[in-house]
Amino acid sequence: xxxxxxxxxxxxxRELLAAHPPATTGRTDFLKARFDAGLAWVHYPxxxxxxxxxxxxxxxxxxxxxAANAPDNDPRRIGIGLGMAAPTILGFGTDEQKQRFLKPLxxxxxxxxxxxxxxxxxxxLAALGTRAVRDGEAWVVDGQKVWTSxxxxxxxxxxxxxxxxxxxxxxxxxxxxxxxxxxxxxxRPLRQITGEAEFNEVFLTxxxxxxxxxxxPVGEGWKVAQTTLMNxxxxxxxxxxxREGGMIGPVARTWRERxxxxxxxxxxxxxxxxxxxxxxxxxxxxLRQQLxxxxxxxxxxxxxxxxxxxxxxxxxxxxxxxxxEGLRYSDWTMRRPELVDFTGxxxxxxxxxxxxxxxxxxxSEVLLNIVAERVLGLPAEPRNDKxxxxxxxxx
Numbered sequence: 001x002x003x004x005x006x007x008x009x010x011x012x013x014r015e016l017l018a019a020h021p022p023a024t025t026g027r028t029d030f031l032k033a034r035f036d037a038g039l040a041w042v043h044y045p046x047x048x049x050x051x052x053x054x055x056x057x058x059x060x061x062x063x064x065x066x067a068a069n070a071p072d073n074d075p076r077r078i079g080i081g082l083g084m085a086a087p088t089i090l091g092f093g094t095d096e097q098k099q100r101f102l103k104p105l106x107x108x109x110x111x112x113x114x115x116x117x118x119x120x121x122x123x124x125l126a127a128l129g130t131r132a133v134r135d136g137e138a139w140v141v142d143g144q145k146v147w148t149s150x151x152x153x154x155x156x157x158x159x160x161x162x163x164x165x166x167x168x169x170x171x172x173x174x175x176x177x178x179x180x181x182x183x184x185x186x187x188r189p190l191r192q193i194t195g196e197a198e199f200n201e202v203f204l205t206x207x208x209x210x211x212x213x214x215x216x217p218v219g220e221g222w223k224v225a226q227t228t229l230m231n232x233x234x235x236x237x238x239x240x241x242x243r244e245g246g247m248i249g250p251v252a253r254t255w256r257e258r259x260x261x262x263x264x265x266x267x268x269x270x271x272x273x274x275x276x277x278x279x280x281x282x283x284x285x286x287l288r289q290q291l292x293x294x295x296x297x298x299x300x301x302x303x304x305x306x307x308x309x310x311x312x313x314x315x316x317x318x319x320x321x322x323x324x325e326g327l328r329y330s331d332w333t334m335r336r337p338e339l340v341d342f343t344g345x346x347x348x349x350x351x352x353x354x355x356x357x358x359x360x361x362x363x364s365e366v367l368l369n370i371v372a373e374r375v376l377g378l379p380a381e382p383r384n385d386k387x388x389x390x391x392x393x394x395x
Contacts, residue, residue, distance in 0.1 A: 003053045004042075006060045012051075013039055013064040022070040031073055031107045034065075040073075040106045044090065048102050073108045076339045080150055081105040081112035085158050088228045092175070092216040101156070101177070111338075113154035114232075115145040115178060115202055116225070120395060122147070123363050125160075126169045126222060127393065130204065132161035132176065139163070139176065139214070141184075141207040147360065151187045151200035152336050154180050158228060159209075160221045165391040167219070172390055175221035177213040184208075193352045195332040198340060230300055232361050241281060247314040247350065248277040250343055254321060261321050270321075273314050280306045301367040302375060308357035308364055311342075315351040322347055 004012070020033045034040055035049045039061050044050025065072075075082055082105070089101055104110040121128040130143025141161055151157070157178040164172035178185070184207040189197030216224040244252050255262065255270060284303055319326035329348040342350055358364040372378040385393055 004051050004057075006057055009039070009042065009051075009053065009057055009060045010064060012037060013061050017064070017068050017070065022068055027071040028107060028109070030071055032103070034070075035103050035106055039065075041086075044102075048090070048098055049106055073106060078105070078108045078111055079339075080114055080154075081110070081156075084114060084228045084232050085112045085156070087231045088158060088175075088215060088224060089177075091227050092224050094212075096212070097177070097215070105156075110155040111150055111153050113148050113150045113157045113180070113200075113202075114228070115148060115151075115157045115159040115204075116228075117147045118144060119146050123366050125225075126173065127390075127395075128160060128162060128173070129395075130159075130161045131165075132163050132174060132209070134163070134211075135208070137211050138208045139174075139211065141176070141178070141204045141209055143204050145202040145204070146199075147190070148187075148200045148202050149198060149360075150338065151180065151202050152189065152197075153338055156180060157202075158215075160225050162390065163221075164219055166389050168387055169385065169390040169393065170222045171219060173221035173225070174218050175215040175224040176209050177215065178204075178207065178209055179213075182207055182209075189334075189336055191334060193355065194349055195334060197334060197336045229362065241284075243278065243281065244274075245281070246277065247311050247318075247342060247354070248274055250347070250350070251314055251318045251321065254318065258321075261323065266317065266321055269317055273310065273317060276306075277310055277314065280310060301362065301370040304361055305364055305367045305371065308354075311350075311354040311357045315347070315354045318347045319351045326351075 016034060016037050016039060020030050022030055025033070031040075038044075038046060038049065038051035040049030042051050042053040042058050042061060043055035044052075046052055073082075086102060086105055089097055089105075093101070101110075105112060115130075116125060116128075118128050118130060128143075130141065130145065132139040132141045139161075141159070143161065145159075148157075157180055159176045159178040160173050161176065162172050163174040166172070180187070184205040186203040186205070188201045188203070190199040190201055191197045192199065215221075251270060252274065280303070283306070287300065287303055326347050328346070329352075330346050340353065342353065345353075362370075369381065373380050
């Protein structure tokens with residue numbers, strides 16, 4: 001059976017809308033029907049929310065549904081599941097895992113988080129020390145994770161842990177799916193410079209994970225994690241936005257509405273950043289077109305680098321443009337939000353929150369190395385720990 005073309009996808013979408021009118025169908029029921037019809041992510045396999053169609057045809061479905069005011073799955077709230085967990089489960093999960101997790105993930109019934117970074121293993125993620133010890137048909141996990149977005153609302157987590165300390169650090173890691181409601185999982189808020197606790201610390205004490213929730217072979221978790229990390233950087237730096245979307249939008253709007261704030265120097269800087277933001281947006285479109293032909297590569301690291309730098313420079317310009325107003329901060333209330341809203345808050349929030357953009361999702365320093373080695377083909381930095389057993393590394 002050949003993959004459907006654009007005309008066939010339009011027909012299938014209109015059939016979905018006729019059978020489940022958005023105006024009279026509950027949101028969750030509509031999303032489940034959309035998944036079952038293969039119109040969730042059309043490039044996924046039949047039976048898993050897709051139709052084995054080219055990824056490039058997803059906008060055909062999305063535009064038909066948007067015109068009919070059909071509900072979406074609130075992708076910002078479930079971004080970790082959609083952008084990181086799903087492609088990893090699709091690539092390495094068993095048939096049972098795919099059937100169990102992908103539908104409630106896409107519909108948004110189950111939120112996911114990512115248990116990767118640790119206090120002693122952030123930029124050097126492969127140095128992680130969280131241990132998973134085999135006990136019959138389960139693994140007992142002990143350790144600490146940090147900077148975990150959405151852990152306070154998540155049902156499931158993608159987790160990497162050390163299963164063999166006697167081999168070099170990249171080879172002794174395994175990848176698991178962790179139930180955040182299991183005994184021994186403790187989530188503590190991490191209050192940030194913004195006043196919010198969007199991130200969390202997660203402590204794992206004797207957490208038992210069935211071997212059936214392992215992704216990929218034992219000891220090959222680093223390979224599995226690379227799929228997650230490459231998709232993470234694409235999802236952070238390469239998301240689809242309209243012209244003047246993202247950080248540049250509020251600054252451009254203020255410039256047009258407040259002529260009394262303008263100076264020649266600020267004008268020149270705004271023009272430069274506007275052009276760079278537009279170049280980054282178009283580069284993101286090009287990257288998504290490349291994804292149609294295969295898996296995300298190191299180019300996503302370049303996009304995430306640009307995203308972090310631009311957000312910090314644009315938010316700094318916005319604070320300067322507003323003068324005294326830019327020094328105000330509306331609310332220091334301790335909150336635990338489900339998602340980050342850069343454009344829905346004030347300039348002070350954007351300025352403070354953007355400081356984390358060069359840390360989260362891979363530090364800019366690490367991403368520069370990835371771009372240098374894997375995109376530009378420059379020689380790798382010397383490493384003296386690649387052939388040393390993890391247990392023998394100095395810490």
